[in-house]
Amino acid sequence: MMEAAMDKNSFPKWFYELPMQVQHALQYREQNPYRNVQYISHLSPDEIREALLHPELNALRLYADPNDKEETEKEVLALLRHIAWETDTAVYTQLPEQLNHYKFVRHYGNKAMVVHWDYQTRMIYQSIAEFKNSHIDKFIAHWNPKTGQWERRPLVEVWLKDPRTPKYDSVEFLPGVEHEIDHPGILNSWRGWPCNTAYVDYSDNEPEACRLFLNHMYDNLCGGDADVYTYLLGWMADALINPHRTSEVAIVLRGAQGSGKTFWANRFMSLFTPHTLTLDKPNQVTGNFNKHLEDKCVVFADEAFFAGNHQHAATLKTLITSDEIFIEPKGVDGYMAKKLFRVIIASNDEHVIRAEIDDRRYLVLDVDAGAHNQDGAYFKAIAEEWDNGGKQALFHWLRGNSWKENIELGLWDVRKRPQTRALQRQKDLSLPETQAIIHQMLHDGELPELYSTKPDTDYVFVSTRLLAQRHRLKPKDETALGKDIRLLTDQNTESVRVYLGEGYNRKQYRGFWLPSLKVCRERWEDFLRRSVDWPDDVSSWSVEEDRIETPPF
Structure with a gap:
């Protein structure tokens, strides 16, 4: 009608x-x-x-x-x-809806800032001027008691002065802390756990819901070594139970492409989403601005560092061992903040890290999935298990009572990490050049072309210069080589001069008398403070025949 x-x-x-x-x-x-x-x-x-x-x-x-x-x-x-x-213009009966998710922070570095989280849960910060400019087209009806009329005012101007606006003294990253009331005046940048924390797992047994994932860890990451496997699980549990503190040990994964290094790292990091970061370029850490490191629980360096670069080695050392880190945001003076993240490193290269003689920072694992390297179906099955309850099962088990007791009672200790063969290999590759020369000589049992022996003994004379020339060592490094060779000699032994060569080529060379290869290897291991996996088929110096000692000139 x-x-x-x-x-x-x-x-x-x-x-x-x-x-x-x-x-x-x-x-x-x-x-x-x-x-x-x-x-x-x-x-x-x-x-x-x-x-x-x-x-x-x-x-x-x-x-x-x-x-x-x-x-x-x-x-x-x-x-x-x-x-x-x-x-x-919004009618001013309550805070404007479009600004409800912003927070005012009085001291962010040396400036007052307005912060919020974007759709990727990244914290975005703006200066007051930037915040005003980004909302320059928004106004609000504001009552003026002097004129008795409503006035059109910039929205940000009113919001900043309103007592209902959320205001904080500072921003801190307090992982695991869910309630602001515990830290009044502090805006916590922690966004919460990605899994439900209400459920508590009291079981000592590994959950079957993530069996394939745990098998991948045991077989491919840990090489079937139960001690290494238990330590790695404890390292993961400690990160989930104590996210408010860092770890002094980093996990290093070395292996071929498709062996499951990144596959494991990505799924472990998903237990901390969004507080994780994957680095693939060194300047993401060594560059001028590193705000992205502040609110992270796990940092994954995937092919990001080169072991031969001294700056990279120093940066890694700081990332792993320091309790604090210098944060330098754009447009704000830098400041010190707690360093709470754990570090995982992965690489396809043979030499991944610079491991010092007394290294205590790394658990190095040679990752090898054997026949399942680059096996898409194998890893797809693990991924499907993970996405269908495996993630939640592992999360609850690692945060459960069993692991809490192990960590609190000291039954699992981060300092008691297994000394893997992979770590020993990294230490071998990280030796200074002169020490690497000696290590190779002891490994192969090979002497310089000219040498001398003592009758009826196992002693051999090694010339420092000839050994240096054999490995094309610079003349300025011969002194350091001599000091390192002396580690193999009898106590307080000084260098001597010995004639080597024949005919017109016969001349004096300065060097040291070394005992048997077995004794030299033992002394070298004492210096390295670790055992070395020497080849079984080389047990003595490789000499063609006895060479009579020629008295010093």
């Missing part, structure tokens, strides 16, 4: 695009253009003008005399301004 009564030729096209209820309201509702104009605020200014002047839209009928063109135009302009006001 209503549609039948409506003359379709008497209204413009935009009118029929309105909902039927709105069409009816504009025709029959009581005259009040300032209230009813909200129904058409989405139209263009020309269409709004047409609606206000339409004789059959009673709800929008102007108060001005339609015959007075000047007064009519004034009222039309007033209503157009009113619509503009309503469009970009």
Whole structure:
């Protein structure tokens, strides 16, 4: 009936695009253009003008005399301004909804800042000026008690001064802390656990829901070594139970592509989402701005560092062992912050890290999935298990009572990490050049081309210069080589001069008398403070025949 009564030729096209209820309201509702104009605020200014002047839209009928063109135009302009006001102005009865997720921080470094989290849960910070500029087109109706009128004020200006605006003294990363009441005045950048923490696992047994993932750890990461496997599980559990403290041991994964290094690291990091970071370039750590490191529980360096680079080695040492880290955000003075993240390193290279003689920072694992290297179906099955309850099962088990007791009672200790063969290999590769030369000589049992022996003994004479020349060592490094060779000699032995060569080529060389290869290896191991996996088929110096000692010149 209503549609039948409506003359379709008497209204413009935009009118029929309105909902039927709105069409009816504009025709029959009581005259009040300032209230009813909200129904058409989405139209263009020309269409709004047409609606206000339409004789059959009673709800929008102007108060001005339609015959007075000047007064009519004034009222039309007033209503157009009113619509503009309503469009970009919120009525101030509560905090503007569009700013509810922003927080004001009085001291962020050396400046006051406004912070919020984006859709990727990254903390975004802006200076007050930047925040005002980003909302320069937003206004609010603000009551002025002096004039007794509503005034149009910049939204940010009112929001900053409002007592209901969330204000904090500082920002800190407090992982595992869920309630602000425990730390009043501190804005916690921790966004919570990705899994439900209400459930507590009291079982000592490994959960079957993540059996494939645990098998991958045991077989491929830990090489079937139960001690290494238990330590790695404890390292993971400690990270989940004590996210508020760092670890002095990093996990190093070395192995071929497709062996499951990154596969394991990514799934472990997903237990801390969004507080994880994957690095693939050194400048993400060594660069000028490193704000991205502050609110992380796990940092994964995937092919990000080169063991031969001394700066990279120093950076890694700081990342792993320091309790604090210097944070330098853009546009803000740098400041010291707690370093809480654990470090995982992965590489396909043989030499991954610079491991010192007394290294205590790394658990190095040679990762090898054997026949399953680059086996898509094998890893797909593990991924499906993980996505269908495996992740939650491992999360609850590692945070459960069994691991909590092991860590609290000292049954698992981060300092008692297994000395893997992979770590020993990294130490061998990290030896200084002169020590690497000696290590190779002891490994192969090979002497320089010219040497001498003592009759009826196992002693051999090794010339420092000839050994240096054999390995193309720079002359300036011969002194260091001599000091390292002396580690193999009898106590307080000094270098001596011995004639080597024959005929016109016979001349003196300075060097040392070394005992049997077995004794030298034992002394070298004492210096390295570890055992070395020497080859079984080389047990003595490789000499062609006895060479009679020639007395010093």
